[in-house]
Amino acid sequence: MAQQRMLKFVNTAKETPEKREATLRKQDFDEIYRQYATQKAEEQASRCSQCGVPYCQSHCPLHNNIPDWLRLTAEGRLQEAYEISQATNTFPEICGRICPQDRLCEGNCVIEQSGHGTVTIGSVEKYITDTAWAEGWVKPAAPLAERSESVGIIGAGPGGLAAADRLRRAGVQVTVYDRYDRAGGLLTYGIPGFKLEKDVVMKRIDQLEQGGVKFVLNVTVGVDMSFDEIRAKHTAVIIATGVYKTRDIEGANAKGILRAIDYLTVSNRLSFGDSVPEFDSGEMNAAGKRVVVIGGGDTAMDCVRTAIRQGATSVKCLYRRDRANMPGSQREVQNAEEEGVEFVWLAAPKGFHGDPVTGVTVQRMRLGAPDATGRQSPEIIEGGDYIEEADLVIKALGFEPEELPKLWGTDGLEVTRWGTVKADFKTHQTSLPGVYAVGDIVRGASLVVWAIRDGREAADAMINGFMNLAVAAE
Ligand code: FAD
Ligand code: SF4
Ligand code: SF4
Numbered sequence: 001m002a003q004q005r006m007l008k009f010v011n012t013a014k015e016t017p018e019k020r021e022a023t024l025r026k027q028d029f030d031e032i033y034r035q036y037a038t039q040k041a042e043e044q045a046s047r048c049s050q051c052g053v054p055y056c057q058s059h060c061p062l063h064n065n066i067p068d069w070l071r072l073t074a075e076g077r078l079q080e081a082y083e084i085s086q087a088t089n090t091f092p093e094i095c096g097r098i099c100p101q102d103r104l105c106e107g108n109c110v111i112e113q114s115g116h117g118t119v120t121i122g123s124v125e126k127y128i129t130d131t132a133w134a135e136g137w138v139k140p141a142a143p144l145a146e147r148s149e150s151v152g153i154i155g156a157g158p159g160g161l162a163a164a165d166r167l168r169r170a171g172v173q174v175t176v177y178d179r180y181d182r183a184g185g186l187l188t189y190g191i192p193g194f195k196l197e198k199d200v201v202m203k204r205i206d207q208l209e210q211g212g213v214k215f216v217l218n219v220t221v222g223v224d225m226s227f228d229e230i231r232a233k234h235t236a237v238i239i240a241t242g243v244y245k246t247r248d249i250e251g252a253n254a255k256g257i258l259r260a261i262d263y264l265t266v267s268n269r270l271s272f273g274d275s276v277p278e279f280d281s282g283e284m285n286a287a288g289k290r291v292v293v294i295g296g297g298d299t300a301m302d303c304v305r306t307a308i309r310q311g312a313t314s315v316k317c318l319y320r321r322d323r324a325n326m327p328g329s330q331r332e333v334q335n336a337e338e339e340g341v342e343f344v345w346l347a348a349p350k351g352f353h354g355d356p357v358t359g360v361t362v363q364r365m366r367l368g369a370p371d372a373t374g375r376q377s378p379e380i381i382e383g384g385d386y387i388e389e390a391d392l393v394i395k396a397l398g399f400e401p402e403e404l405p406k407l408w409g410t411d412g413l414e415v416t417r418w419g420t421v422k423a424d425f426k427t428h429q430t431s432l433p434g435v436y437a438v439g440d441i442v443r444g445a446s447l448v449v450w451a452i453r454d455g456r457e458a459a460d461a462m463i464n465g466f467m468n469l470a471v472a473a474e
Contacts, residue, residue: 005071005074005075006046006048006071007046007048007049007050008043009111009119010116012044012047014044014118014120015040016033017035017040017123019032022338022339022340026305026308027309029192029309030197031194031197032194033123035127035130036123036124041123042075043074044120046074047111047116047119048071050071054066056105056109056121059104059105060104061447061453064089065084066105069084069128070119070121070124073124078132079132079137082128082132086129086132086138090455091161091162091452092125093129094158094187094196094448095122095449096122096123096126096127097122097196097200098195099122100331101122103329106118106121141168141208143168147171147172147466149172149173149235151163151175152230153176153238154177154227154238154239155176155177155238155239155441156176156184156205156217157240157242157440157451158185158439158455159238159240159242159454160185160439161204161208162451162452162453162455162456163455164208164459165208165213168212170459172463172466173212174214175213176215176216177221177225178216178217179219180217181217182272187201188201189264189265190261190299191268192264192268192271193268198271221408222404222407226409227410236434236435236462238435238436238438238458239421239436239438239441240437240438241404241441242441243399243402243440245399246259247398248397249349249395252352254355255355255356256354256357256392256393257352258393258394260293260299260394260396262278263306263394264299264303266284267279267284267306285310286310286312288311289307289312289313289391290312290391291307291312291314291394292316292360292392293307293316293318294317294318294360295317295397295398296319296326296327297326297328298327298329299396299399300317300319301329303394303396304317304336305341307394308336316344317336317343318349320346320347320378321345323343325367344362344388346366347362347364348362349361350363350385353387356391357392358390359387359388359389359390360388361386361387362388363381363384364381364385364386365379365380365381366379367379399440401415403419404421404441410432413430413431414430414431418444421442423442426461428442428457428458437458438454438457439451
């Protein structure tokens with residue numbers, strides 16, 4: 001009976017939730033996809049062929065039990081689908097919205113591989129958990145017993161919050177420290193509302209608070225409070241500070257040349273209704289300007305689409321490789337193009353004009369021989385330079401870790417030659433006893449879903465450690 005509801009991929013075409021018209025969606029910062037109707041979610045879930053060896057699951061960093069929650073959704077057993085989905089993922093509605101599914105679960109779905117179009121796993125995951133919120137099935141932590149151990153978590157991004165949730169559910173006392181005035185890390189101040197609306201994130205943070213997680217905000221560790229102070233207050237500490245040092249371009253210092261993270265943070269603050277002087281002064285507002293964004297990753301895609309929504313007269317994205325070789329998601333490039341962004345492939349900045357900026361000298365590139373990693377290296381085409389006029393230039397070339405041992409005066413904290421914190425692959429323990437590290441500060445700029453996985457694993461390793469200590473003490 002159950003199987004009869006499934007395997008519908010032959011007769012049922014892949015359908016993603018409706019996307020709002022580009023002309024409408026570029027006028028606001030609301031999410032661009034609408035929710036599935038119940039019937040559509042059930043129908044799309046029923047396309048799954050219930051593989052014995054589900055490649056979707058093995059390519060999901062959280063190893064979500066995808067076939068089971070698809071089957072339960074197809075059968076209309078949504079609460080059970082939610083229970084299974086939340087067992088492996090702390091924030092399924094967030095991953096359903098912003099995971100690059102084409103590179104993870106959906107890209108490896110056998111139905112996609114056989115040319116029928118993937119099962120729309122991310123959209124169904126989002127549907128299940130949005131419904132769970134609406135029905136009141138998502139509950140705050142209510143531990144059976146309180147534990148005496150306490151954990152201090154530095155950084156309230158997805159890595160820190162996933163660990164906080166899991167530790168708190170086990171009864172551990174949890175305090176999360178963050179330098180910003182709101183928790184959420186890049187979910188709050190990096191990723192724009194058109195990909196992830198702010199109330200989706202805030203709802204989670206409220207619930208963590210209701211479950212007993214304490215947040216200490218507006219505190220920069222290493223400035224307002226020392227790392228040693230935090231260590232002294234808690235049984236164990238998790239470093240979940242992400243990566244924020246912007247890769248720079250020589251000579252890109254004139255007025256009107258901005259760092260992507262500053263530009264996006266200001267725009268996200270506006271979505272919360274904050275008053276932001278840098279926006280009001282026009283410094284970080286693209287309205288009426290010719291905007292050039294440099295970079296080809298997710299951050300660049302978020303900047304170009306933010307500039308469109310702010311009312312830029314033109315938005316161009318310069319990337320030194322071609323479309324097929326860009327790191328950003330193809331889905332986001334398509335969304336950006338629909339909204340009016342122009343991509344200039346095989347183009348790199350050579351210099352900048354004016355202060356305030358008036359233009360960028362652009363070098364034309366071609367793809368040369370593959371490098372050691374097999375990726376074709378961009379080479380300059382001599383004599384191909386031209387000037388691209390611009391009133392606002394945004395640098396979106398990626399992020400690197402800050403030098404934590406130096407900033408925090410922790411000599412014993414080992415880092416890699418790239419500056420990321422060294423941590424055990426499974427337990428996430430660092431070189432300092434009782435100190436763990438998760439997310440981008442360990443992996444380098446990565447994905448939300450990997451930060452969630454790290455946070456959950458570190459929490460589990462700590463809980464096991466606390467239990468073993470308790471047993472030994474008995
Ligand atoms: P973060 O989310 O960076 O959180 C770190 C927190 O630590 C921050 O709140 C910061 O304020 C705090 N902190 C840092 N230093 C200190 C200190 N000294 N004291 C106190 N607090 C401190 N990933 C996806 O999967 N999908 C996407 O669509 C996507 N889009 C992105 C768009 C942009 C613009 C950016 C920049 C990244 C995007 N990513 C995306 C990547 C994703 O956001 C990160 O991989 C993820 O947020 C990392 O989580 P984290 O918990 O390690 O760190
Ligand atoms: Fe796919 Fe991400 Fe959900 Fe895993 S967490 S099933 S990769 S959308
Ligand atoms: Fe279903 Fe595709 Fe996963 Fe197979 S790979 S179980 S068809 S979602």
